[in-house]
Amino acid sequence: MTSAAEQFASNLSFGSFARAEELKKRLLFTLGALIVYRIGTFIPIPGVNPGAFSELFQTQTGGLLGTFNLFSGGATERMAIFALNIMPYISASIIMQMMAAIIPSLEAVKKEGESGRRQINQYTRYLTVVLALVQGFFIATTVAGQTSPSGVPIVGEAGTVFLVTTTITLLGGVMFLVWLGEQITARGIGNGISLIIFAGIIAELPRAAAGLFASGRSGALPPVIVVAVILIAISLIAFVVFMERAQRRLLVQYPRRQQGNRMTQGEKSHLPLKLNTSGVIPPIFASSLLFLPATAASAIGNDAPIWLQNLTGSIGPGSWAYILIYGAGIVFFCFLYTSIVFNPEDTADNLKKYGGYIQGYRPGARTAEYIDYVLTRITVIGAAYLAFVCLMPEFLRMNYSAIPVYLGGTSLLIVVTVTLDTVQQIQGHLLAQQYESLIKKSKLRGARR
Incomplete structure (x- = not known):
């Protein structure tokens, strides 16, 4: 039997969407912000020859550089002002969350509520500036001494001025995207940071699909493999949707309460535990760690140690x-991030505060131990699911390198999860609009009486 809320949600229609003026404004704002982002991915850095760099990029597109280009929406390939995309901010936010779980002073700040959250966000921005400066300087020094395969210099005048301006330009691009993502979150629909990555991947998927079919026509990929890649992608999308909606619900019982002379019946509720609590953070952060050797080797240039060059080539x-x-890395960060974002002790304390308890377990420490027991076991399943989705296409790429990196499991995971989250928020706004209209109608009827 469906609940009243589910029945109410099923009544949502295009008519309710047409009446939701606030939702339409938010959607238009989100669309406009993403268009601004996409325009920025085509604006080249001053002093860089985009054609020469694109020619050089094509010789390395199958490596880690291609994966980094995936998250930047093609901006890295065009050496645009958004070449670093939002990745420094994601790395900084994950580092800050881990530090908040380790350093007692940061943990105390985090528990201060809204003010603590703003303070942590400010620290994250400071760390983003540092990471963006380092990565921007690495890119500037790497590009300055490169030439295309045809011998055309990528940079006309590779001097100190170019290094400074390029580093500042890349830093400005990162911080602008951070600001744009925060504006989308506050004034638009969905998580702004996730939507920026989502927009970049979606924009490159048609070209990746075209490249896959072109490889099939040219004979670089057997037709059977092309069909297999398509079927695997469709199957992975359906699998991701199923797993992202999966929950383990713990039954929570609330005792009977006396209101005046009447005794109210004890209520039952559920504590939902997502199978994948960490979302898309583990594969993104695991990917960023794999970039480190290649970034260091590129920054050092021809003087890089042999062991570093061999390491970069082998991974x-x-x-x-x-x-x-x-x-x-996916499994490790899945457990680590889950332990950061979900604290069983805090959850057990909140249940105890409001009189709730899980049958068979005493409120407090025993309840926290049981929640941690269940969470650990479903995180094993969630980590295995993330690893399977992200690594499944990589096994095909071991034998068929012509398969575009854009059709990998990580990109499909990000696209599906962000889509589900955005659709859920749209449904939430529609429900809120429906409730407001019902309240207004009830007030009008009461006034007439």
């Missing part, structure tokens, strides 16, 4: 080392 996409490190 490229399609290799066993890449699959093992990537899979282990």
Whole structure:
């Protein structure tokens, strides 16, 4: 039997959407902000020859650089002002969350409520500036001494002025995207940071699909493999939707209460635990760790140690080392991030505060131990699910390197999860609009009486 809320949600229609003026404004604002972002991915950095760099990029597109280009929406390939995309901010936010779980002073700030959250966000921005400066300087120094395969210099005048302006430009691009993402979250629909990555991947997917079919026509990929990639992508999308909506519900019982002379019946509720509490953070952060050796080797240039060059070459996409490190990183960060965002002790304390309890377990420490027991076991399933989705296409790429990196499991995971989250928020706004209209009608009827 469906609940009243589910029946109410099923009554939502296009008519209710047409009456939701606030929702339409938010959707238009989100669309406009994403268009601004996409325009920025085509504006080249001053002093860089985009054609020469694109020619050089094509020789390395199958490696880690191609994966980084995936998250930037093609801006890296065009050496645009948004070449770093939002990745420094994501890395900074994850680092701050881990530090808040380790450092007692930051943990105390985090528990101060809204003011503590704003303070942590400010620290995250400061760390983003540092990471963006370092990565921007690495990119500037790497590009300054490069030439295209045809011998055309990528930078006309690779001097100090170019290094400074390029570093500042890339930093400005990152901070503008951080601001734009926050504006989308506050004034639009969905999580702004996730939507920026989502928009970049979606924009590159048609070209990736066209490249897949072109490889099939040219003979670079057997037709059977092309069909297999399409079927695997469709199956992974359906699998991700199923797993992202999966929950483990713990039955919570509330005792009977006396109101005046009447005794109210005890209520029952559920504590939902998502199978994948960490979302898309583990694969994104595991990918960023794999970028570190390549970034360091590029920054050092021809003077890079032999061991670093060998390491960079051995952990490229399609290799066993890449699959093992990537899979282990996903599992590790899945457990780590879940422990950061969900605290069983805080949850048990909140249940105890409001009189709720899980049958068979005493409120307080025993309830926290049981919640941690259940959470650990479903996180094992969630980590295995994330690793499977992200690594499944990589096994094909080991034998068929012509498969575009854009059709990988990580990109499909991000697209599906962000879509589900955005649709859920749209449904929430429609429900709120429906409730407001019902309240207004009830007030008018009461006034007539």
